[in-house]
Amino acid sequence: MKTLYKYLIALSLIIIMAGCVNDDDYNTPVLDCDGTTLVKNMEPQAIPATSQVQLYADNTAISGDDIIEAYVTSSDKGGNFYKTISFQTLDASFGFSVDVDVTSTFINFEPGRKVLIKLNGLYTQLYNGSLNLGGVYLINGFATIGRLPEADYLTYLNRSCTVVPEETLVQHVTLTQLKNDSYLNKLVEIDNVQFADTSVGHTYYESNNDIGGATNHLLKDATGDTLIFRTTAQAEFSGNAVPNGSGQIRGILTKYGNDYQFIARTKEDIKLNAPRF
Structure with a gap:
């Protein structure tokens, strides 16, 4: 009799567990959204x-x-x-x-x-x-x-x-095109860039090169045009080495005074895997 009880309990647990599993993505819980019902009425x-x-x-x-x-x-x-x-x-x-x-x-x-x-x-x-x-x-x-x-x-x-x-949001631009107020705060990806020679061999943030809590490096394109790339001391990748390759960098354009400053959000935004030009 005890054996039968154990069998029935085990069978019940298997059925319950099977009912809770989503065959497509059982590791991801489905959450109800409680988003706003507001509707825009101006731009x-x-x-x-x-x-x-x-x-x-x-x-x-x-x-x-x-x-x-x-x-x-x-x-x-x-x-x-x-x-x-x-x-x-x-x-x-x-x-x-x-x-x-x-x-x-x-x-x-x-x-x-x-x-x-x-x-x-x-x-x-x-x-x-x-x-x-x-x-x-x-x-x-x-x-x-x-x-x-x-x-x-x-x-x-x-x-x-x-x-x-x-x-859906990102705009692909050249470094030269990007230096324009119309791109401020937008999500952009700069194509065909690399860090200047003077930045290679350094880390993204260096305390001996601190300007307002961050370090400025220069991005450079094949024409020789440059743009400030800014990394704060608190960035998760601040201690990583500046890459030696070329490619694309995604992030947000900001501005301080007359200086345009590009800010990557995470290290995954930086994709410089091609050879230097």
């Missing part, structure tokens, strides 16, 4: 902004909240981005950034995620050639864009259930 290009920090001016032609739609392009997973999220429109016609006082945003706002952004209550500024959204912060009596507090940022950034592949 980010229509946001009025100047070089002065100002509270977003309500669009009186729209009832309720003014809402834009955009897709995440940056990621802080690799440590090279910190408390800022870059966005672009699906058609890549416009890019901008939002400052948040939050880390590990890649968990909920990963590249390709569609986000609906409520504008009412945000501050705007055209900073270093690009639209910047966030809170307000005073430095010596002067207003600048500040980070949205962790307690508030999800009021403005509303995660949708839509995630598009990166290839």
